[in-house]
Structure formats: C-alpha cells, structure tokens
Amino acid sequence: IDIFKACLPNRKGVFHLSKLHVVSRPGNQRRQLRTSSRSMTVMPAWVIDKYGSNDVLRFTRNASFPTINYPNEVIIKVFAAGLNPLDVGMRAGYGSATMSMQRDPLGMNQSGSEFPLILGRDVSGVVMECGLDVKYFRERDEVWAAIPPWKQGSLAEFVVLSANEISLKPKSLSHTEAAALPYVAATAWSALVNTGGLNKDNCTNKRVLILGGSGGVGTFAIQMLKAWGAHVTVSCSLNAERFVRELGADHTVDYTAGPVEEPLRALQKFDLILDNVGGDTERWALALLKPWSGAKYVTLVTPFLQNTDRLGLADGMMKTAVTVGSKALKHLMNGVHYRWGFFAPSGPALDEVRDMVDAGQIRPVVEETFSFSQVPAAMEKVEKGHARGKTVVQVGQGGDDL
Ligand SMILES: NC(=O)c1ccc[n+]([C@@H]2O[C@H](COP(=O)([O-])OP(=O)(O)OC[C@H]3O[C@@H](n4cnc5c(N)ncnc54)[C@H](OP(=O)(O)O)[C@@H]3O)[C@@H](O)[C@H]2O)c1
Known part of the structure; x- marks a missing residue:
C-alpha cells in the first residue's frame, strides 16, 4: 500500500518516487510523533459570538476541536496567523449572508448559527492529521x-x-514570516x-499600475510583477x-499631494491596473489604459458582499451581475476591459509563490507581530489602516521562530 501511495501523482500530475523511503519506513517515525493527541475535543481560540466592534472578541480554551469531515x-497545528482587512470586516458582519450560504448550502446546521466564529485568514503551521485521501x-x-x-x-x-x-511552506521563511503571505498572495494571483x-x-x-501599493496585497503584487519583468507604477x-x-x-x-489621476495621466498608458483602493478610482482609472490592446482594469474593491448582505443572496447576486455586466460592456465600447477580482484559495498557486520566495524573488513584509494573548x-x-505590509499573530508553541 505504501509503494502504491508513493507512486501516486502529486496534484500537478508529477510522480515522486523519491518519496518512497519516507512513506515506506517501517514503524514510520512520522506517525509516532504527533503534534497533538487525537482525543482532544477542545482547543484555545479567539472567537466571536456576535458581530460588532473589537469587544466581541472572546478568548476561550474550549473552542471545538476541528474534525476531518x-x-x-488535513488538520493543521497553527504556529502563526496573518490578519487582513477582511477579518475586521467579518468581525462586524461583512459578507455574512454569502458566507453562511457557503458554510451550510443545504441549511443542515441544526443550530442555525455560524457562531462561535473564528477569524484569521492566513496560517503557517504543521500538518497534524491527514484524511484518508490525502496523498501529497x-x-x-x-x-x-x-x-x-x-x-x-x-x-x-x-x-x-x-x-x-x-x-x-517556503523553507527560507519562519512561520511568522510565512503567515504574512498566503491570503494576499492568493488574492493577487x-x-x-x-x-x-x-x-x-x-x-x-x-x-x-497598482493603486494602493503599500498594504498587504500591494507589497506582494509589486514583488511578483517585478520578478516577472513588468514595469510597475504604484x-x-x-x-x-x-x-x-x-x-x-x-x-x-x-496620492496625498492632490488628485492622483493628474500625475498618472501624464504617464505612458498602462496594460493593466490593479485597484486596491476603490471609491471613485473607477471614474478615471480606465482612461489610463491602452485602448484596443486587451488592457484590463481589475478592482479588488467590489460591492458584491455588501449587495448580498443588504439584499439577500438572490437579489444581491442579481444586482451584482447586472452592475458588473453593464460596466464591463460600457468600458468594452472604449476598448478596455473592466473586471472584478476576488480572493481564490489555491494550494497550487501557493506552490508557485513558495518557489519564488525560496528563490529570493519575493519576501514577506511583516509590519508588526503580536502574541496570541494580544x-x-x-x-x-x-x-x-495605513498598513505597511502585514500584521501577524504568533499562535502556537514550537514554531521555529517562537
Ligand atoms: N475582492 C477580494 O477578494 C479582496 C481580497 C483581498 C483584499 N481585498 C481588498 O483590497 C484592498 C487592499 O487590501 P490589503 O490587504 O492590501 O489592505 P491593506 O493592507 O489595509 O492596505 C491598504 C493600503 O492602501 C493604502 N491606501 C489607502 N488609501 C489609498 C489611496 N487612496 N491611494 C493609494 N493607497 C492608499 C494604505 O496606506 P495609507 O492609508 O497610509 O496610504 C494601505 O497601505 C482592501 O480594500 C481589501 O478589502 C479584496
């Protein structure tokens, strides 16, 4: 069985026979060394029991231990957790209609509630337990x-x-550094x-052109685009x-010196604009693109979740489709493409980012670290706000940097 497992392709379809010695080792040492007992039923966590301001955050030692369903x-022991503006938004209820549907599409959750809810979108840690189909x-x-x-x-x-x-995880990074990248990397990707x-x-x-280059997404996007040879204006x-x-x-x-569109208009036109700012940027930014050349404006600041929060899922999605469709059509008539960008979870994208990190092309930008009690x-x-890179919380014991 172990030989069979070792001969399975990885998720890119590549066979790794070199892994044979690891999985076929008698009395597999890896299996004896657990990072936690499987009999655990509770764990320490910061949870929220309702939406609101920062005082809804509650520390508990009795959060439900995650189970493999x-x-x-896989169950991961967390060593470091990166925070994002989305965590602050979710704490206040942003996106709750869409998230509830994603969590429980068939309405099977008997409690009918998403609480207690655990925030934190980035993780760096160690695999503690794998489901039976996990091969890689x-x-x-x-x-x-x-x-x-x-x-x-x-x-x-x-x-x-x-x-x-x-x-x-990239070998060249500590867990704290690694936790600064996945969410912004997956979003930028x-x-x-x-x-x-x-x-x-x-x-x-x-x-x-990156509108808003000094925060989490911007600091990652600059480095990735430069590694790929683009000319980057921020x-x-x-x-x-x-x-x-x-x-x-x-x-x-x-952008603090006056209307930022004025100095930008004086520059040569762009092939792509990544908008991390939103607001009124759409009014002028698409005119900065090279027309009729396939140039694209991609904004990460969209009303999608506000629409579904405000109007409910069906009406919110309908409004979203109409809004994005009409804007895309309007700008297409001027020879440029208008798009909404969204975070998408992707292990394979992170594999590529890991290689760039380990090759020294991308470094994490950790602005400040906090302990789990903070x-x-x-x-x-x-x-x-006013981020200059990322905020990271050091969670578990035993990470290489804790
Ligand atoms: N659609 C999605 O799935 C998705 C996913 C991730 C993020 N996002 C959104 O994308 C945006 C960026 O995310 P992030 O994680 O990079 O946020 P962040 O870490 O908070 O960074 C935002 C940066 O923008 C700067 N900034 C603010 N106003 C600006 C302006 N008018 N012009 C230029 N820079 C400005 C801020 O610094 P100063 O205020 O000091 O200038 C800060 O450095 C957020 O709105 C976030 O909600 C969307």
Missing part, C-alpha cells in the same frame, strides 16, 4: 495556506482545511493571473514611497 482534509501531504509537513472566509480561521490552535488549499491574464512569460515590459502616500521602491516599484505617485490589539492595528 471529508477524506481530502503527511503529518509533520510544514505548510502554509490562505483560509477561505467561510471556513473557521487561524486564530486558534488548530484549523482544518482541504489539501488542495494548502501548500508546503487570482486578480493578476486568473483575471488579469498575466504570468511569468508575458509580463516583460508590460506597464502595470500610488501610495508620500511616506510610503521609499518603502514601495525598496520592494521594486519603478515609479511612485503620491489578538484584540492586533485587530485594532489592522482596523486603523
């Missing part, structure tokens, strides 16, 4: 992942995820690669210009 799931990961593998918002998060000692959502059509082979000399505050240039930005524009302070930090 599908054979492709083993217990004690060090992994990182971006956690879909409809799943319980990483502000807890353990989290359960599908194997296709996780990836082996989804927006730039899946929606924007960019990749490592077609970026050379492409002109990309809008940011004056006091972040040096910071984003050190990450590789070729040109910066200070989660409310960490959330407060994210809520204040």
